[in-house]
Amino acid sequence: MPQAAHPSLEDLLEQARHRIQVTDAELDEARRRREAIANALLREFPGSRAYFNGSVAHGDALTPLTDIDLGVVIAEALHTHGPGKRGPLDLMERAAAAIRRELKGAYPKLTVQVDGCKRAVLVRFGDPVHGGEKDFTADIICAVDNLTGEGLYIPKVPTWSRSHPEAHTQMVLEAIENTAVVYAWVVRLLKHWNRRNGKPLCSWNIKALALGCIFEPMTQLAGLSIWFEFAADELEKGETADPARVAEKPIKLNKPRAEVVTALRHAGKRLDEAIGLEKDGYPLLAHDELAKLFNDEQMLPRPDQRAVVLEEARRFRAGRANGVTTGTGAGAQRARIPAKSWAP
Structure with missing residues (x-):
C-alpha cells in the first residue's frame, strides 16, 4: 500500500486553526452575557446605542474565551460631557450600578469595578464560560459622540480621548x-x-x-x-x-x-x-x-x-x-x- 502524502503546510495550518478557535458553546454564552449587559445599559441610558467590538465581534476569538468588549454611546451626555465639559466618571458609575442591579441575580459572584479603571468599566462574572478558566470578564466603554469630528470620545479618566471603535x-x-x-x-x-x-x-x-x-x-x-x-x-x-x-x-x-x-x-x-x-x-x-x-x-x-x-x-x-x-x-x-x- 502506498504511503499517504504528508499534509501540506496549508493543511497543517487549517488543522491548527481549528484547534485554537473559539467553540460555538463559548460564543453563544459570551453573546448572551454581552446582550444582557447591553440591555442593562440601554435601559439606564434611554435613546443611546450600544456597539460591540473585540475578538467576538471581529470573528477572531480564541479558545479559551475569557472576555468580551462592548460600549454604549450615551445620548443624554452629548452636550454635557466631553473635552472641556464633564468627565466620564459619573457615566461610568451609573453604568456600573445598572449592570450590578440587572445582572447580580443571574451571576451571584458578579463584581463591577470603576475605581482605578482609566478606560472601561470592568465586569467580573465570577463564572467562566470555559471549564478550567478562573473567570470571564467584560470591558464596557461609556462613550459620547464627537460633534465636531469623526468617531467618539471615550474615557481616559479624568478626561476623554478620541477613538472610533x-x-x-x-x-x-x-x-x-x-x-x-x-x-x-x-x-x-x-x-x-x-x-x-x-x-x-x-x-x-x-x-x-x-x-x-x-x-x-x-x-x-x-x-x-x-x-x-x-x-x-x-x-x-x-x-x-x-x-x-x-x-x-x-x-x-x-x-x-x-x-x-x-x-x-x-x-x-x-x-x-x-x-x-x-x-x-x-x-x-x-x-x-x-x-x-x-x-x-x-x-x-x-x-x-x-x-x-x-x-x-x-x-x-x-x-x-x-x-x-x-x-x-x-x-x-x-x-x-x-x-x-x-x-x-
Missing part, C-alpha cells in the same frame, strides 16, 4: 468579506503566535496591520508570510497609526519597537524557510519549521523527530550531489501581493 469593527468585517474570511483566519493564527511568543503586540495592532496587507482572498500560508514582512517593515518606520485616522496617538507596542521588529523578522524568516523546504520536496522539515514558529505542541505538534532526521540526511545528500550543503532561498519564489500602508 464602531469604524474599527466595520473595517474588520469588510476585510473578512473581501477576503472570503481569510483575514479572520490569519488574524486568529497570528494572535496565537503572539501569545505563544511573548506577546510583543496587542491584538488590535495585529488586526490594524492586517488591514493594510490582507485585502483579497489568498491562502492562510500566504497571508501569514505577507503579514510578517509587512508588519516588520511598517513597525521599522514607526508605531501603527489608527486605521480609522481618529485616535491622536499610535497603537502602543508591548515591547521596545526594535525588539518587536526583530521578532517579526525572525518569525517571517522561519516561515519562509518552511515554505522553501516544502517547495524543495522536504515536507517533514517544512512541518517542523512551521511547528517551531508557533511554539505550541497542542496547537501544531512537531512531526516524528526520527523521520525529520532522516529527511534532513536526505536533504544533505542531495545538496552534496548538487555541490551545495545548504538549502535554497526559502522565500525566493514567494508570490507577492501589493500592500497598502495606513501610515499618514
Whole structure:
C-alpha cells in the first residue's frame, strides 16, 4: 500500500486553526452575557446605542474565551460631557450600578469595578464560560459622540480621548468579506503566535496591520508570510497609526519597537524557510519549521523527530550531489501581493 502524502503546510495550518478557535458553546454564552449587559445599559441610558467590538465581534476569538468588549454611546451626555465639559466618571458609575442591579441575580459572584479603571468599566462574572478558566470578564466603554469630528470620545479618566471603535469593527468585517474570511483566519493564527511568543503586540495592532496587507482572498500560508514582512517593515518606520485616522496617538507596542521588529523578522524568516523546504520536496522539515514558529505542541505538534532526521540526511545528500550543503532561498519564489500602508 502506498504511503499517504504528508499534509501540506496549508493543511497543517487549517488543522491548527481549528484547534485554537473559539467553540460555538463559548460564543453563544459570551453573546448572551454581552446582550444582557447591553440591555442593562440601554435601559439606564434611554435613546443611546450600544456597539460591540473585540475578538467576538471581529470573528477572531480564541479558545479559551475569557472576555468580551462592548460600549454604549450615551445620548443624554452629548452636550454635557466631553473635552472641556464633564468627565466620564459619573457615566461610568451609573453604568456600573445598572449592570450590578440587572445582572447580580443571574451571576451571584458578579463584581463591577470603576475605581482605578482609566478606560472601561470592568465586569467580573465570577463564572467562566470555559471549564478550567478562573473567570470571564467584560470591558464596557461609556462613550459620547464627537460633534465636531469623526468617531467618539471615550474615557481616559479624568478626561476623554478620541477613538472610533464602531469604524474599527466595520473595517474588520469588510476585510473578512473581501477576503472570503481569510483575514479572520490569519488574524486568529497570528494572535496565537503572539501569545505563544511573548506577546510583543496587542491584538488590535495585529488586526490594524492586517488591514493594510490582507485585502483579497489568498491562502492562510500566504497571508501569514505577507503579514510578517509587512508588519516588520511598517513597525521599522514607526508605531501603527489608527486605521480609522481618529485616535491622536499610535497603537502602543508591548515591547521596545526594535525588539518587536526583530521578532517579526525572525518569525517571517522561519516561515519562509518552511515554505522553501516544502517547495524543495522536504515536507517533514517544512512541518517542523512551521511547528517551531508557533511554539505550541497542542496547537501544531512537531512531526516524528526520527523521520525529520532522516529527511534532513536526505536533504544533505542531495545538496552534496548538487555541490551545495545548504538549502535554497526559502522565500525566493514567494508570490507577492501589493500592500497598502495606513501610515499618514
